[in-house]
Amino acid sequence: DAGVIQSPRHEVTEMGQEVTLRCKPISGHDYLFWYRQTMMRGLELLIYFNNNVPIDDSGMPEDRFSAKMPNASFSTLKIQPSEPRDSAVYFCASTPSGSSPKPTFTDTQYFGPGTRLTVL
Amino acid sequence: KQEVTQIPAALSVPEGENLVLNCSFTDSAIYNLQWFRQDPGKGLTSLLLIQSSQREQTSGRLNASLDKSSGRSTLYIAASQPGDSATYLCAVPGAGSYQLTFGKGTKLSVIP
Numbered sequence: 001d002a003g004v005i006q007s008p009r010h011e012v013t014e015m016g017q018e019v020t021l022r023c024k025p026i027s028g029h030d031y032l033f034w035y036r037q038t039m040m041r042g043l044e045l046l047i048y049f050n051n052n053v054p055i056d057d058s059g060m061p062e063d064r065f066s067a068k069m070p071n072a073s074f075s076t077l078k079i080q081p082s083e084p085r086d087s088a089v090y091f092c093a094s095t096p097s098g099s100s101p102k103p104t105f106t107d108t109q110y111f112g113p114g115t116r117l118t119v120l
Numbered sequence: 121k122q123e124v125t126q127i128p129a130a131l132s133v134p135e136g137e138n139l140v141l142n143c144s145f146t147d148s149a150i151y152n153l154q155w156f157r158q159d160p161g162k163g164l165t166s167l168l169l170i171q172s173s174q175r176e177q178t179s180g181r182l183n184a185s186l187d188k189s190s191g192r193s194t195l196y197i198a199a200s201q202p203g204d205s206a207t208y209l210c211a212v213p214g215a216g217s218y219q220l221t222f223g224k225g226t227k228l229s230v231i232p
Binding site for chain 1: 154156161162163164165166169209211218219220222223224225
């Protein structure tokens with residue numbers, strides 16, 4: 001298995017530009033997570049999806065951030081307009097829900113390599 | 121709100137030494153606790169996952185313990201090697217959800 005795939009790996013943009021980050025989860029995983037990592041705040045969950053439906057977006061910092069999951073194999077995180085304080089490493093992760101109707105929490109989350117975003 | 125703290129923030133040890141990394145959490149109503157490893161410029165890799173009913177998990181030279189009542193977990197690394205140099209993070213899920221709360225990590229350097 002190729003693991004979780006993220007693109008681009010590095011993105012440098014100017015303030016005010018639109019940024020789109022992409023993620024392909026592991027096949028068969030029905031949960032997908034977007035995280036942001038900074039030195040000051042550490043790793044924070046932004047939003048997560050189950051079966052392509054957003055479940056909890058309470059971590060999304062503001063309306064400039066939006067995330068979509070049009071199908072089971074693709075998700076995007078968009079920032080419009082971008083600001084210097086958005087500079088961070090953005091990670092995507094996925095996990096299977098297991099055989100139980102409710103999450104059994106026995107499976108770990110599998111992380112992609114991250115996208116390092118720099119907004120000038 | 122769950123808070124996860126890891127002490128120390130950084131640790132440097134000579135090769136071959138045994139070491140312990142600490143993780144504490146404020147809400148003991150957790151389903152499990154996970155330890156991850158993060159190498160520079162890379163994503164997180166799961167090392168060990170301890171269910172709330174367990175007290176410890178072992179994988180090779182790694183042993184993780186969990187004491188829910190005191191809100192603490194430790195990651196023990198035996199006979200450390202330079203390849204163990206990385207940042208180690210612990211994380212706990214929220215009640216009834218997959219939302220993980222992470223500590224800020226301990227950056228480990230093993231000196232040859």
